[in-house]
Amino acid sequence: MRVRELVKSFEPYRVEEGDYPVRLDKNESPYDLPNWVKEEIFEELRELSFNRYPHITSMPAREAIADFYGLSPENVAVGNGGDELIRYLVRLFEGGYVVTTPPTFSMYYFYAKLNGIPVLEVPLREDFTIDGDAIAEKAGNASAVFIASPNNPTGNLQPEEEIVKVLDTGTAVVLDEAYAEFAGKTLWRLIEEYPNLIVLRTFSKAFSLAGVRAGYLLANGEIVDALYRVKSPFSVGVMTMAAVKVVLRHYDLVERRVAKIIGERERIRRAFREFTYPSDANFLLMRLNAYEFLLGKGIAVRKLAGRLDGHIRVTVGRKWENRKLIEALREFLEVRECG
Ligand code: PMP
Secondary structure (H helix, E strand, O other), X not given: OOOOHHHHHOOOOOOOOOOOOEEOOOOOOOOOOOHHHHHHHHHHHHOOOOOOOOOOOOHHHHHHHHHHHOOOHHHEEEEOOHHHHHHHHOOOOOOOEEEEOOOOOOHHHHHHHHOOOOEEEOOOOOOOXXXXXXXXXXXXXXEEEEEEOOOOOOOOOOOHHHHXXXXXXXXXXXXXXXXXXXXXXXXXXXXXXXXXXEEEEEOOOOOOOOOOOOEEEEOOHHHHHHHHHHOOOXXXXXXXXXXXXXXXXXXXXXXXXXXXXXXXXXXXXXXXXHHEOOOOOOEEEEOOOOHHHHHHOOEEOEEOOHHHOOOEEEEOOOHHHHHHHHHHHHHHHHHHHHO
C-alpha cells in the first residue's frame, strides 16, 4: 500500500490544541445556544426514533429552511456542514476545471484537487474584490466558479455587478454566503433569475451550530436533484435536523447576537484602524505579524500565508475576549516600536 503523493501534498490537519483560553481562530459564534433553546431541541429529540436512519434527503430540515425563505424544499439541499456540499459541488457539473479567486476559503481548492479536478485561479484585485470580466473570460470551459461573499479571509462582500458578470456566462456559480448574516446583504433571491446560481449557507456562524454540523444550499430544483443523486444518503442525522428546526424558530435571537458581534467587530477595528481592513463578516483581517505573540498570551488566531503573509485573521469573540485581544495587540505594537 502506498498513500498517493497528492494526498501527502496536503497539509496535516493543524489545530492549536494547546491551552488557549481565548479562541479566535475558526470564525465560530462566541455565543453558545442559551439553555432554553437547547431544552427545546431536547424536547424535539425525545420524539425521534434513534434506531431509524434519518430521512434520506433530509426533508424535515429542508422543509424548515424552505419555510424560512418562502421557497419550496425542492430548492434546498442540506449537508453535514456547508463543507460537505462543497465536496459535491466541485464535481457536479460538466467542465474542465473549477475557478477560484484566491485568497479565499481553501476548501474549494482542496476538494477539487482531491477529486483530481484542475483549479484555475483568478486572484482577487488589490482591494480584494473579484474581477468579474477576468473570471467570465475563464468561465466558459469551467464546471463551476466559487465565489465567497463575504470572502474568507479578507472579510469583504463582493460587488453584485461583478458577480452578475460571472452569472451571465451561464456557468455554475457557487456563491458562498457563509457569513451573509453579518453583512446584512444576500443575493439568494437571484436564484429565481439565474438557474446556474447556487447559494451556499451555513448554521455554523450566526446560528451558533458549528459543533452540530449543518449547512445548506439554495438553487434551482435540477441542481438540488442532481446533488441528491450523488450525496451520501444519511450524512445529516436526526439530531442535526432537530437543531436546525429549532434555531430557525428563533431568528430574533440570531439577529440580536449578530448585532452584538458587529458592534464588537467595529470596536476592535477602531482600536487598530491603521492595520485592519473593513469587514462584512464576524472576523477581521489585520496586517499584523502577531500570531506567535498572541499565542504566547493564550490567544489563538489564524495565521495567513502567501499573498497575506504577515497578516492574521481574528474572529470576533465575546466582550472579555476582545478586550484581552485589544490589550495584547497594544502590547505587541509597543514592543515592536521599542524593539
Ligand atoms: N464557506 C466559508 C467561506 C467558510 O469560511 C466556512 C467555514 N469556515 C464554510 C463555508 C463551511 O462551514 P461549515 O462546514 O461549518 O458549514
